[in-house]
Amino acid sequence: xxxxxxxxxxxxxxxxxxxxxxxxxxxxxxxxxxxxxxxxxxxxxxxxxxxxxxxxxxxxxxxxxxxxxxxxxxxxxxxxxxxxxxxxxxxxxxxxxxxxxxxxxxxxxxxxxxxxxxxxxxxxxxxxxxxxxxxxxxxxxxxxxxxxxxxxxxxxxxxxxxxxxxxxxxxxxxxxxxxxxxxxxxxxxxxxxxxxxxxxxxxxxxxxxxxxxxxxxxxxxxxxxxxxxxxxxxxxxxxxxxxxxxxxxxxxxxxxxxxxxxxxxxxxxxxxxxxxxxxxxxxxxxxxxxxxxxxxxxxxxxxxxxxxxxxxxxxxxxxxxxxxxxxxxxxxxxxxxxxxxxxxxxxxxxxxxxxxxxxxxxxxxxxxxxxxxxxxxxxxx
Numbered sequence: 001x002x003x004x005x006x007x008x009x010x011x012x013x014x015x016x017x018x019x020x021x022x023x024x025x026x027x028x029x030x031x032x033x034x035x036x037x038x039x040x041x042x043x044x045x046x047x048x049x050x051x052x053x054x055x056x057x058x059x060x061x062x063x064x065x066x067x068x069x070x071x072x073x074x075x076x077x078x079x080x081x082x083x084x085x086x087x088x089x090x091x092x093x094x095x096x097x098x099x100x101x102x103x104x105x106x107x108x109x110x111x112x113x114x115x116x117x118x119x120x121x122x123x124x125x126x127x128x129x130x131x132x133x134x135x136x137x138x139x140x141x142x143x144x145x146x147x148x149x150x151x152x153x154x155x156x157x158x159x160x161x162x163x164x165x166x167x168x169x170x171x172x173x174x175x176x177x178x179x180x181x182x183x184x185x186x187x188x189x190x191x192x193x194x195x196x197x198x199x200x201x202x203x204x205x206x207x208x209x210x211x212x213x214x215x216x217x218x219x220x221x222x223x224x225x226x227x228x229x230x231x232x233x234x235x236x237x238x239x240x241x242x243x244x245x246x247x248x249x250x251x252x253x254x255x256x257x258x259x260x261x262x263x264x265x266x267x268x269x270x271x272x273x274x275x276x277x278x279x280x281x282x283x284x285x286x287x288x289x290x291x292x293x294x295x296x297x298x299x300x301x302x303x304x305x306x307x308x309x310x311x312x313x314x315x316x317x318x319x320x321x322x323x324x325x326x327x328x329x330x331x332x333x334x335x336x337x338x339x340x341x342x343x344x345x346x347x348x349x350x351x352x353x354x355x356x357x358x359x360x361x362x363x364x365x366x367x368x369x370x371x372x373x374x375x376x377x378x379x380x381x
Contacts, residue, residue: 002108003117004232006147007124007136009084009101010156013041016080017070019133029068032057040072044156072303074281078338080132087127091120096232100340104144106232114140118161125159143167143228149178167226172199181220186212198224242269242280243335251290251328255319258287258332262315265334270308273336274361279304280336283311285318288331296333297321304340311336 009015013031018024028046032039039060042051049064061067081100088095094106105124107117121138128136135157139150142164150160153174162170171178176187179198189212195201201209201224209217222228244265252258262285273280284298297318301310323329 002106002142003110003114004141004144004147005105005107005117005121006139006144006151007088007103007105007121008151008155009128010135010137011041011043011047012080012101012134013072013077014043014046015041015134016077017073018043019080020076024068027068028064028066029070030057030060031070031072032060033071074303074338074340075300080134083132084128084134084136087131088124090127091124094232094234096234104147104232114142114164122159141167143226144230144232145180145223145228146170146226148180149174153178168202169226171224171226172197172202174198176201179220179224181216181223240339241335241337242272242339243284243333244269245286245331245333247331248329251330253328255323258323258329259316259319262319262332262334263312265332266311266315266336267308269334269336270306270311273306273339274342277342279306279340279342281305281338281340282336283314283318284333284335284337285315285322286331286333286335287319287322287329288333289325289327290330291327293325295322295324298335300338304338306342 014029017029017031018027024043026045027043028049028051029043030039030046030051031041037057039051039053039055039057041053042055042060046060046064046067049067051060051063051067057069061069077100084101085095085097085103088103088105092105092107092110094108096104096106098104105121107120110117110120118140121140125136125138128134137151137155137158137160139147139153139158139160139162141147141150141162146162146167149171150162151158154160175197176182176190176195177184179201182190190196190201193208193212195204201221206217206221209221213220246261246265266283281304282298282300284296286294286296288294299314299318305311
């Protein structure tokens with residue numbers, strides 16, 4: 001029998017801030033932008049005032065005037081994330097990281113059955129609390145996505161076990177929002193026809209669901225019945241970076257042309273990033289000299305973004321830092337890494353950022369409809 005656990009750090013960014021600064025503990029804390037930004041993460045003390053992720057910070061301060069608002073320290077969060085997964089891998093090597101603060105553990109190969117696996121998971125939970133001073137919510141099941149649902153069902157610091165054979169009974173009373181893959185728009189449409197729990201989906205069956213869910217109906221019904229065959233994979237399916245390289249037909253020493261070509265590759269990857277609803281915090285640029293030696297330089301921004309005006313001005317600086325030798329180059333590469341969901345952009349409502357986002361969206365739409373290069377910056381001509 002499989003023994004699979006899911007763990008999810010509670011209010012991760014805000015909890016890390018409280019762990020790093022004991023003066024913030026047991027106080028309402030939110031990580032986010034200035035008065036025109038949004039909340040990226042809210043401590044549970046802040047959530048008691050109705051504050052939540054993606055809320056405008058202006059509204060959050062209205063709800064809780066004593067709220068401590070902190071600009072995101074993403075390098076700090078990445079360091080804590082590394083320590084979190086290092087602790088996890090001390091207990092088992094079979095770990096799938098799905099985000100900066102969330103993952104799965106497969107206890108395959110462990111003697112002693114579920115009882116031993118649960119004991120190991122409890123030990124991991126204690127270690128995280130004692131060493132990192134944050135908490136995780138854990139779910140345990142014989143099936144991967146059931147463990148995920150269980151882990152998120154009783155936050156914060158929940159520990160939910162779903163014994164084998166009880167999956168359907170566990171899922172039956174839960175709200176539809178607990179079901180992975182079911183977004184808020186679809187959930188509202190199902191609610192309009194009286195379907196509000198996972199058990200409701202099972203009772204009405206595919207004939208009622210297909211007009212709303214389409215091909216998604218059968219897989220979701222299978223999961224709603226407590227049946228999931230997805231395995232834990234140590235190689236995450238989502239890319240950890242976006243990158244592209246180009247090899248020149250002829251070696252060149254023309255810095256202006258190389259800069260234009262690098263910016264072209266970067267714009268391609270930023271479009272991919274926006275299409276995937278992700279942002280990046282680190283830009284890397286690589287050059288290959290004519291003697292095949294490789295040079296690179298990178299820069300990590302204070303906050304993640306997916307907007308061209310944030311990244312493009314940095315290209316010249318990084319190119320000059322990498323291109324130290326007076327030798328021609330024959331290959332270039334760009335890479336965007338340290339990825340985050342797209343809504344984690346602190347200045348989401350800042351006028352300058354809004355204008356830049358609109359321009360990028362128009363460019364993405366035109367290039368999608370009429371082909372790459374339909375809309376280009378003047379500097380690329």
